[in-house]
Amino acid sequence: xxxxxxxxxxxxxxxxxxxxxxxxxxxxxxxxxxxxxxxxxxxxxxxxxxxxxxxxxxxxxxxxxxxxxxxxxxxxxxxxxxxxxxxxxxxxxxxxxxxxxxxxxxxxxxxxxxxxxxxxxxxxxxxxxxxxxxxxxxxxxxxxxxxxxxxxxxxxxxxxxxxxxxxxxxxxxxxxxxxxxxxxxxxxxxxxxxxxxxxxxxxxxxxxxxxxxxxxxxxxxxxxxxxxxxxxxxxxxxxxxxxxxxxxxxxxxxxxxxxxxxxxxxxxxxxxxxxxxxxxxxxxxxxxxxxxxxxxxxxxxxxxxxxxxxxxxxxxxxxxxxxxxxxxxxxxxxxxxxxxxxxxxxxxxxxxxxxxxxxxxxxxxxxxxxxxxxxxxxxxxxxxxxxxxxxxxxxxxxxxxxxxxxxxxxxxxxxxxxxxxxxxxxxxxxxxxxxxxxxxxxxxxxxxxxxxxxx
Numbered sequence: 001x002x003x004x005x006x007x008x009x010x011x012x013x014x015x016x017x018x019x020x021x022x023x024x025x026x027x028x029x030x031x032x033x034x035x036x037x038x039x040x041x042x043x044x045x046x047x048x049x050x051x052x053x054x055x056x057x058x059x060x061x062x063x064x065x066x067x068x069x070x071x072x073x074x075x076x077x078x079x080x081x082x083x084x085x086x087x088x089x090x091x092x093x094x095x096x097x098x099x100x101x102x103x104x105x106x107x108x109x110x111x112x113x114x115x116x117x118x119x120x121x122x123x124x125x126x127x128x129x130x131x132x133x134x135x136x137x138x139x140x141x142x143x144x145x146x147x148x149x150x151x152x153x154x155x156x157x158x159x160x161x162x163x164x165x166x167x168x169x170x171x172x173x174x175x176x177x178x179x180x181x182x183x184x185x186x187x188x189x190x191x192x193x194x195x196x197x198x199x200x201x202x203x204x205x206x207x208x209x210x211x212x213x214x215x216x217x218x219x220x221x222x223x224x225x226x227x228x229x230x231x232x233x234x235x236x237x238x239x240x241x242x243x244x245x246x247x248x249x250x251x252x253x254x255x256x257x258x259x260x261x262x263x264x265x266x267x268x269x270x271x272x273x274x275x276x277x278x279x280x281x282x283x284x285x286x287x288x289x290x291x292x293x294x295x296x297x298x299x300x301x302x303x304x305x306x307x308x309x310x311x312x313x314x315x316x317x318x319x320x321x322x323x324x325x326x327x328x329x330x331x332x333x334x335x336x337x338x339x340x341x342x343x344x345x346x347x348x349x350x351x352x353x354x355x356x357x358x359x360x361x362x363x364x365x366x367x368x369x370x371x372x373x374x375x376x377x378x379x380x381x382x383x384x385x386x387x388x389x390x391x392x393x394x395x396x397x398x399x400x401x402x403x404x405x406x407x408x409x410x411x412x413x414x415x416x417x418x419x420x421x422x423x424x425x426x427x428x429x430x431x432x433x434x435x436x437x438x439x440x441x442x443x444x445x446x447x448x449x450x451x452x453x454x455x
Contacts, residue, residue: 002176003180007146011143015117028094031282037097037098037101038112039112042112042115043114043115044121053127054088057086057087057131058087058131059087059088059090059132060089060090060134061090061092061133061136063091063093063113064091064092064093065096065346066215067137068096070136070159071136075105077446077449078449086109088108088109088111088128089108089111090112092112103347113139116141118143118147125147125153132153132156132452132455133155133156134452135157135158137157137158140157142180145180149183154185155184156184156187157184157186158188158211158214158452159188159214159215159448160190160194163390164390165390171201174200178201178202181202182204184203184207185455186452187203187207188211188448189208189209190216191210192210211448211451212440213441214444216374216395217445223379224376224378225354227354230351233300233303233341234246236303237303237339238272244271245270246355247272247273247274247357247358247359248353248360248376249273249274249276249360249362250359250375250376251277251349252286253277253362253366254367255367257286257342259365259366260275260360260365261290261293261295262293263411263418264418265295268418268422272340273295274340274342274343274352274355274356276343276349276362277343278363278371280346283342287299287342290342295339298342299342300345301344303341349375353375354379357381357382357422358381358382358384359373359381359382359384360383360414361373361385361386361389364386364387365408369388369391370392373395373405373434377435378435378438382406382421382426382427383399383406384406384421385408386407386414402433402434403430403433404431405434
């Protein structure tokens with residue numbers, strides 16, 4: 001009965017919420033280039049004929065970039081046991097769609113998650129006829145779950161996590177969300193401590209499986225790897241002379257770029273600064289902000305395009321896809337205390353971490369939530385983050401307690417942390433402790449795949 005009334009209220013409010021969010025969504029799609037990516041599929045309108053679709057595939061729903069990366073990780077692991085298994089990867093954002101498409105995995109159809117209106121969900125299920133749906137981290141939409149239950153279609157939520165804020169909110173409305181979460185067929189959680197809250201929210205004990213973190217698990221794939229084409233780009237920006245420390249600010253958000261870059265400049269005047277914004281479409285604003293702070297900015301995309309056009313310096317791509325340095329002066333790009341390279345591309349951050357001497361985690365200083373430190377840890381790089389890593393608890397607290405990262409509470413603290421992280425002995429000690437913490441989640445990807453293959 002509570003599910004019936006809850007759905008009735010939800011379905012009355014959903015159109016109003018959609019109309020309120022629609023203008024902001026349009027702006028985001030314009031900024032992120034979403035309008036050339038089969039965006040009609042967001043409302044379950046499909047141009048591809050049914051006979052050309054992978055009907056009967058396994059569907060993974062990954063709302064944003066981070067979740068899309070995790071979905072790709074699961075698919076790659078799954079393919080070890082079932083190389084011919086077809087998948088549909090449904091994303092909720094244009095950047096997530098770009099990440100999934102750029103991966104170019106065979107037998108993977110990339111689409112958009114349909115909006116959670118009953119008619120759109122029904123069209124989506126009729127069009128694809130999935131055999132099971134896997135939700136990455138969250139986004140358990142009520143109408144989707146109800147429709148899947150009617151079709152006897154198993155739905156699993158993997159790498160499930162609740163931030164303290166989300167947990168408090170769900171506890172307050174537990175009576176209303178229990179029927180929704182109770183429709184899940186399997187739940188893979190990261191830590192055993194989370195079992196009680198999920199049971200309180202309506203998931204039966206026999207459906208909860210502690211697998212470890214998909215995000216933290218090193219997995220069976222390659223760790224971050226140094227790439228010749230990336231190194232050639234760095235050489236082009238750095239110019240001739242002694243090697244300079246490379247400091248990467250990873251997944252930064254609005255306002256953080258000049259703030260972090262200024263701290264790097266004050267800490268190590270000859271450092272080569274790499275900035276990787278969380279959203280590549282912010283490139284123009286990032287460039288303008290850095291230039292106002294006195295930095296000479298090179299966009300990774302622009303540099304590569306210029307190199308491809310005239311071969312003057314940096315890299316070019318040969319037929320095998322490997323980059324190599326070309327000859328020519330790069331003095332116009334450099335100033336030891338001002339040069340910075342903005343990584344305005346999607347899906348490359350993992351391997352850029354392998355080229356850094358220190359990695360600073362974005363969204364942890366001037367915003368809340370933080371970003372993923374695991375790729376930098378897997379690359380054996382010393383990590384610095386700020387006071388706001390709420391989205392990565394309890395990992396962040398455990399890293400702090402183990403003295404496995406360098407904490408910076410303000411800009412002066414960041415300057416000090418950069419200098420400490422560049423000390424070889426301090427860096428080795430911190431990276432060793434951080435790697436040990438991550439290894440506790442080793443095998444999580446395989447455990448999740450084994451669980452899902454039984455669905």
